[in-house]
Amino acid sequence: MLYARLIAMRLLKAVVVLFLIVIFNFVLIQLAPGDPAAILAGEAGATDEEFLRQLRERFGLDQPMYVQLWRYVSGIATLDFGWSYRQGMPVLDLILARLPATLLLTGTAFVLSLALGIVLGSMAAARVKRPSGSIIMALALVFYATPLFWVALMAVVLFSVYLGWLPAYGMYTVGAGLSGLALVLDVAKHLVLPATTLALFFMAIYTRMTRASMLEASQQDFVKTARAKGLSPRVIQRRHVLRNALLPIITLAGLQAGQMVGGAILTETVFAWPGIGRLMFEALQQRDYNLLLGIFFFSAALVIVFNILTDLVYRLTDPRIKEAA
């Protein structure tokens, strides 16, 4: 009951925040130099004033800003994100077409990095001052310090070009016409390289953070109490140390999850993954402002959703937070 109320409250706040973000983004885009109509006309090879005027009129660009803003905001309220002049399609359709691919990639990377990071970090914490622990930390440091695109390119060179195990780009084999389980397997095969590449960096951070946080938690008095009960080291590590070390990791996971829409531009570009990241990059280059605004909106909405989720997970993990709220 308490949770339902809490979530309702947070959602209400979220709507307000989202509304402000929409206005802010809109104004920001208006401030950008360059007239979309002039660029469109320029690319069409026309310099005719009359043609420009027609273009402006057609897209409502001749209206004062507040009218444009009103039209835009009231459009969003009915899930109408406007028209992409460049792609000749409604913005919403474009985004929805690309969103699943991005969420599949970033979601897989998220789960992979979080799970591996916590496992490796716990292992490193239990093996502190031993060679195996040091090797884990050295690897984490390497992945943390290496640029993402370089790892991606090297992975392509090794696994696709040299070994030929995995496809180098795309989301499925073009023209194969697969369906059912075969399609799933095909996508999974395409997913391995980009997801791993994207996961490595965050995995390294989770590993380092889990280890540091667990070492700190294992200094606490209640760990000595647990040992005095005669519990085995394994149970102590899992039940007492890890649980108390989780809060900073949840914070970071919330941040990473919020980036799931916009955070994969580099990876999507290198691996030609047909996701939102690439769509955003193209929209930026072509000054497709409506599309850009639409993507900003989705990515902001996702950040807000994951903030609420993070807060809920906090409460589930630490009973003291409930009391303080």
Add this chain to the structure above:
Amino acid sequence: MNDDTPVLSIRGLTLALPEGADRDCAVEAVSYDVARGEIMCVVGESGSGKSMAANAVMGLLPKGVRATAGEVLFDGQDLLRLSEKQHRRLRGLRIGMIFQEPMTALNPLMRVGAQIAEVFEAHGKFTSKERQARALALLEEVGIPQPDRAIRAYPFQLSGGQRQRVMIAMALALEPELLIADEPTTALDVTTQAQILALIRDLQRRRGMAVMFITHDFGVVAEIASRVCVMRHGRVVELGSAAEVLRQPRHEYTRALLEAIPSNVIPAARGGDRQQPLLEVNRLSKTFRSRGGLFKPAREVLALDDVSFTLAPGETVGIVGESGSGKSTLGRCVVRLERPDSGSLRLAGTDLSALRGDALRRERHRVQMIFQDPYASLNPRHRVGYAIAQGPMANGVPRARAMRQAEELLELVGLGAVAVDRYPHEFSGGQRQRIGIARALALNPQLIVADEAVSALDVSIQAQVLELLEELKQKLSLSLLFITHDLRVAAQICDTIIVMQNGRIVEQGTAQEVFLRPTEAYTKQLLDAIPGRAHEAALA
């Protein structure tokens, strides 16, 4: 094991400290027994090694500390020779242990019941349903109110005394033959301490356990011990029955420790000039509010409720009370770290409670504070000289002169001018508290507020610091507002005593009046709870 053999027998135990420690051995050639059905008190000051032997018994020695000689016999086997796995099987099952800090010794994220049930789980006893039932029975046995609710509570929902009861329930869950209690009441209020001591004694008698009770407090020893082992610098200096050691201490160190206990001898109040008080506190109130949410009412705690008193120049006023009584809030209001909600606070005519911003900053130097924790109240990255000179420098004294003053002050508090270039971690607790005093004096205050200034110190160090405060007071004609939970300390140093409870002043009067002829029930209750009172009365 027949009834005459001791439950635990420590023989010639030597524990080596890692290289680079301030001495070679944590304990050296230590021998003592703990017999069935007795409470053996191991007494000593911090650094005496009194807890180390207990850690060796439990197999919980800190990293780097290892046994180099001797044996620890429990039920005929030498615990030092056990593998970690064999040792683990004894812990919780046949040897239980409780620790000093009830606030941190329980896992904050687990329900109390689950933490007790864990003891059974660790040794593979009972079904999970039976474990819960037994946890409930244990909570009942240790006297927790509403055990059926407490079993589902998280530690933060319990008070310090209740948490310590939970710890005891855990330690006793499998009816161990030996209970090790490491300063179990040090962090508690006097009345709670008295209850927990009574509980331990009671359970010990009922179950016929052997108890190894580690403490620094001879009052507690007098209250609970059957036998006493006094330790100093890792060695046993005296061993005997409680009656012998307390009445006819043979070793001079034991005598010194016993003498260092603030006694019931209460100095007569020196009359200050009541007509022209230095500090006039008039109807001071302060309420703390936790911010309520949309669906949750705000919670209010009345920390100070209509508090009035005066402090004459040169006088020491003691504020005593248990945690939550509002005594620290009062201190913080006087130094204006907190803003009182209503009432006035006049220091030699200036109303401090009305000041704000720059005006307040200009007056701040007149009241200075000495804090409780000598470790946490000094910035570890600042040299001591700078820590002291900072205040004067902030008030416009040139750096060179402020540093020279710092040297003089360190000389004055007995540390020597060379201390200016050293860092806080190079000093002991008592020395750090001297630094804290020097820092407070650096601004030439008229009034010093000492908030539990000696509570974290060993008795012998406590006595030295109190002496220093007294001496400085005379020399610099200071006035002192001395906040403490320790009535014995208050009795020793204060002219006037104010007893607080729930934000109100319950009783105030000269130290002699309050301690020897208390009129309020609460004051009497506090005085009765002081451990070792019966013993002192017997000596007198």
